[in-house]
Amino acid sequence: MSQRLEPMVVRQTHRLPAPSGPAGQGGVAARQFDAALMSVGFKLSAGLLEHLSGLAEETVVDTAVRTLDAVREMAGDHVGHNTYFIDFPANVPDTFDFWMRCIAGALADDTTREGTLAQLRTGVVDLLTLPGYGNYQHTYAEMLAAHDELIAAAGDRMTVLHLGGALDDEITALYLALAGSSTPLGEDGLRDLRVIARHCVDGPQPEAIPVRENRALVNLARLDAGASLLLDTVTDVLRLACALSDGDVTLAEPTRFRSLSRPVRRALLAGLDAVVAAAPVKLADVIAHREAFKRLGERLHPHEYPRWPHAADVFAVARGEKEVRSFDGQVEDLLHAGDVIGAARLLSAAPGKLFRALDRLLRACRAQDERDAVTAAAERATPQAAGRVLLSVREHLHNRATDETAGRRVFANRLGRAWVTPDTRPPLPAPERKRLIDALDAEIRRRLPDPGQLLIDPDILDVALPLSGNATTAGLGVLPRGSLSRVDGELLRFFVYWKQACCTTDFDLSALLLSDSYRTICWLSYTELTQLEGEHSGDITEAPDGASEFINLRLGATRGSFIVPQVNIFDGEGFEEVEESFFGFMLRDAEQQGRPFEPRTVRMKSDLRGPGRVALPVAFLRGPDGTWRAKWLHVYLKGNPASNRVEGNRVSVATLLRGIVERDYLTVRYLTELMGGTATLWDGGALPAGPVTYIGLERPDGLHPASVVITPENLRDLIPA
Structure with a gap:
């Protein structure tokens, strides 16, 4: 279990639970660990490096292996990112020339010549029938050999990992934070809470669990442990039943209920009976989820348990046999x-x-x-x-x-x-x-609590408050929908990775460039491989072993005021059906070469796990002074069942972008202006000697250990109960 829980703590908190083991001379191994971390954009804090240096070398090496696996996945470096054009972003051909080359290759191939000639006679050629199109023409190792090593730059991302407490203490603290959150959690938060609630069922519990979805997962753990359930509405029981069937505890999607054991059925019916007996008016809550309760009743068999008549009333209301006013x-x-x-x-x-x-x-x-x-x-x-x-x-x-x-x-x-x-x-x-x-x-x-001495990183002031976990997604450097963040770099590079689960799946990465009036200027996609602004890495049309696409942009050459990257599903499985899919962006200086994917330059990596067939994770806005900022979207368009392309959704994307860009979101700035205490904007210099309340994008190394620290990982803690 600890092998699964430790990476969870690292991902959720950027803290490494203090490794335990015999004392020793682990300094050399610790420095090697730190160097390996820096190659993927992470670093040990001074306190963590010191702690590891005092442990036996074997303990440090074991810790390094586990942690490196976790942080590589956080940055998207756990997979190999190949490109169709081996030299990308150099030597990307003109789109028409490339297509003609593919046709020439098909004509030179005995197995495809006749079919290609037949298509040419009709005047239309299906690119997917050409052997040189849509599949890697070289190995990942060959692509790596074609690129120089990345030249380190001061602007490269460096995410610091801090020393945590013992693993059990870190897991307990994470459980209390997730279960007691005052805002709904995202998909990753609910997934982690499901795991750690079982581990923490006999330990400290939050004073209150205000979010119903969280309560359902806590109740699931309590049911398995034989503890009393936390129920005060009939919907609490319905959510618990969904959790028992690995369904949607938010009730946004229907759940197919599994057959339940007799002890579980008794527990759910007893819970329903107690809720309704204490407050019969709560029967009215059944109406909002009538169909779900009817299906649940088929699994619970309430007629077999006459000693719980109030539970039977729940299903009578669902079937329309008992009338209540909602x-x-x-x-x-x-x-x-x-x-x-x-x-x-x-x-x-x-x-x-x-x-x-x-x-x-x-x-x-x-x-x-x-x-x-x-x-x-x-x-x-x-x-x-x-x-x-x-x-x-x-x-x-x-x-x-x-x-x-x-x-x-x-x-x-x-x-x-x-x-x-x-x-x-x-x-x-x-x-x-x-x-x-x-x-x-x-x-x-x-x-709002009195923060005492308040130290604020100005870069976090325009981050939107996470009023719902659904306003963001799992990943590295991800901010809530509506947030604004600076873009410091000359080269902007998007990437998407997907791995199909069972059938041929084609994701297409595109970028739409819009004017200040939201009119289309141009785009980069598999149909427009090159523009003044940049290059597309080439179209990959299936991903049995995983596939990547990239778009490289020179911000100084970019026309217009908005850059909108998007991921279109052209064919195959959806974002929630593929084995894995994620989007991100990198920033580089103009002279930095390196591989197409370099984890040190990744500023954001976001899972793609949403409905619809077009994903819009983030947009980029040019300010009046020419600087660029990222505006976080985290939205999906329904799109078409197949053949989604940037050309076909330009109008809907521009309309949606305008609505989000022109809306004012409540930000960290709003809350900090309401707080009392003495507020200071931190310029990156010396830190106060005593404890502070620090709010920023990253926890600085050297804060007083008694400080209260708010970063994007626990930004929900700012939301008052």
Whole structure:
């Protein structure tokens, strides 16, 4: 188990659990370990290097092997990244010339000559039928031999690994952070929580588990251990049943429930019975997931357990045999009758629902007394609402300015699928909007802890608050949707890697260049291998052993104001079906050569695990001063079932980008301005001698050990409960 848990800690916290073992002279091995780490863009902190140096050499070597495997995977260096054109980015041919070369090769091949001639007579040639197209023409080793070693540069990424505590202590701390998170976790966080909850079921527990998905995974571990379950709604039981079947605990996708053992069925039915017996009104929650409860009832056989009649009521409601009025239905009835004040009064019993309906309530008001009543109800509810709800509403109200005209609304669901619709809502009344913003700011300020001496890396100020784990993805250097970060480098290189699971799969990496009015200037793809701005590495059309594609861009030569890399699924398995897929980007100085993929230059590597057939991980924006910044997107477009190309989605991509770029997201800057204490922007110089609250992109080496440290790995800790 420890072999699996240690890399998890490294990936989630950038801390290496303190290796245990006999004392010795491990200094030489530790320095070799540090040098190996630096070759992939990581480094040991001074404290970690010192600790390893005092251990036996064998212990250091074993630790190095495990850790190097973990960090190479974090940077995407655990696979071989070959390129179709062996010299890429040099000597990439013109697209038409390359295609003619492929046709000439097919005509010279006895096995393909007749078929190619037949296609030429029709005037259309299928590139996929040409033997020289779409498959590597050289080995990975031959490609490496064609490139010089990377010249180290001061701008290369260097991620510091810090010394952690004992493995059990690190796992416990990670469990408490994940289980007790005040915001939903992403896919990787839920996956890790599922593992460590079993390990920590008998240890310390978080004071509260506010996110229902997290509670489901904790309950799964508690059920396996025979501990009491944490249930207060019937939906908690439904989520637990989904976890038992390895299904979706967010309930966004239907789960096929497995057959359950008799002890498990008894535990779930007893839990349902207790919840409904304590509060019969909670039967109304069944209606929102009626079909799922019906399918669960087929597995639980509630009729076999007459001693739990309240559990049977749950499934009677799901089947329509027992009628209950849902809370949402009562609200709809009041709004339909024009009773806005009554609806606000009813919603006051559920602060989260009240704030989610706030915009609609204000737009439904016809008189000032109604607007006053709705606003007052929201003000009274602020102390009871979750912190992430308050922040979400604050962001929403900021973007609902009174001078707003009809425009676009951008939506992104839990899975990251995005779409755009016209925004025809009238603006909110200015006095109520300002009054609500003031109330929200006051309540958020009240909940924030006193940071004492606050030390801030200015580069983190424009990072968006992670109000949902679904606003980001697993990976290295990944920031929440809406975040802005500096791009320091002259060469920008995108990469995508995928490995198909069972059938031929063709991913296509492309980059769309847009003007400041979001009009298309040009693109780079397999249909446009070269442009003034850069080069494409060549089209790979199947990946049984894994495949990579690259795009190289010279930022100084780039026309326009936006660069939008995208990954299109041309054919085969989806992002969630392939064995593995990820996207990232590298930054280099103009003179740096090296291999097409160099882990030291990787600034971001993000897993591609979302719905749809077109992935938009990030975009790049040119500022008025000519500098570039990354804008994090993490969205997927539905696309077509097959043959997705950059040419076909230019308009939808530009529309979506405009909606995200022109939206203001709540950032770290907003929260730090609300905090008390003494705030100092850190310029990278000497660190304070005493403990501080540090907020930055990376933990600096040399902070006082009693400091509170907030980095992107635990940025959710900033969100007040």
